[in-house]
Amino acid sequence: MTEQPMKITGIIAEYNPFHNGHQWQILEARRRGATHVVAVMGGDFLQRGAPALMDKRLRAAAALAGGADLVLELPLPGPLASATSAISKVATPLGLMVLGGSFSFSDTKGFLRQLVICVTGRLIVVPALWLSVAALLGFRDLAIITLLPLFASPVATSSFAMAQQMDGDSDLAGQLVVYTSIFSIFTMFFWIVILKNLALF
Numbered sequence: 001m002t003e004q005p006m007k008i009t010g011i012i013a014e015y016n017p018f019h020n021g022h023q024w025q026i027l028e029a030r031r032r033g034a035t036h037v038v039a040v041m042g043g044d045f046l047q048r049g050a051p052a053l054m055d056k057r058l059r060a061a062a063a064l065a066g067g068a069d070l071v072l073e074l075p076l077p078g079p080l081a082s083a084t085s086a087i088s089k090v091a092t093p094l095g096l097m098v099l100g101g102s103f104s105f106s107d108t109k110g111f112l113r114q115l116v117i118c119v120t121g122r123l124i125v126v127p128a129l130w131l132s133v134a135a136l137l138g139f140r141d142l143a144i145i146t147l148l149p150l151f152a153s154p155v156a157t158s159s160f161a162m163a164q165q166m167d168g169d170s171d172l173a174g175q176l177v178v179y180t181s182i183f184s185i186f187t188m189f190f191w192i193v194i195l196k197n198l199a200l201f
Contacts, residue, residue, distance in 0.1 A: 009034035012074070014046050016053050018062035026067040039068045047074065055146055103174050111175050118155075119179050123187040127152035131191070141201045152191050154180035 009029040015022055026037050041063070043056045052059070060071040108115065130151045134144055155176045163173035195201055 004035070006035050007033050008036045008038060011037065011039045011068075012047075013039055013041050013063075014052070015039070015041055015059040015063050016046060018059060018066055022063070023066040026063075030067070036069045037067060038070045038072065039063050040072045040074050043073045043075065058143065058146060103178060107171055108175060108179075111172050114172060115175055115179055118176050119183055122155060122176075122180050123152060123183055127187075127191055131195070135198070135200055139200075144195060144200050148188070148191055148195070152184070152188055154184040 011025065011029070013022060013025075026039075029037050041056070041059060042052065044052055046052055056073060060073075063071045127148070131144065131147065134147050139147065155173075157177055160170060160173045160177050162168070163170040
């Protein structure tokens with residue numbers, strides 16, 4: 001009795017996110033005789049250097065569920081990884097310092113209506129809508145907790161700098177960064193308690 005030779009197909013992909021086309025590719029490789037499928041993908045950063053939309057563990061789990069036998073992470077080259085890490089540690093504090101130099105609590109009165117709408121929408125309405133959809137789709141445990149910071153986090157610090165560069169309302173953008181950051185301390189805790197009480201994780 002002769003052993004069948006192993007035919008391993010390697011796929012370099014991102015799975016950001018994993019979709020039907022990716023699954024077709026894996027199934028097609030098997031149809032053409034592959035006994036094993038190994039996928040190699042970027043980690044927290046994609047191969048072109050952009051940050052990944054989804055966590056690498058979720059993307060790997062999706063690939064395994066879609067038919068891959070093994071998923072490997074393609075690491076960033078050493079110097080690039082250390083430079084990226086150093087820049088990422090400085091970006092948010094630097095943005096907050098720039099914002100702090102121009103922020104004034106006395107300006108809040110002029111933006112009160114917009115602040116109430118935007119803060120409520122960002123920290124309560126958006127998470128309520130999308131976490132409900134995720135729960136109805138069957139997301140539980142790690143999957144739904146991974147979505148929480150995506151939908152319930154404060155406005156990004158970089159939005160202040162972007163508003164300045166694009167001749168937008170940087171004062172309002174700064175107010176939104178500050179107030180969503182302050183109130184997210186309470187709303188993030190609120191959403192965790194709600195998800196825990198609904199036994200979603």
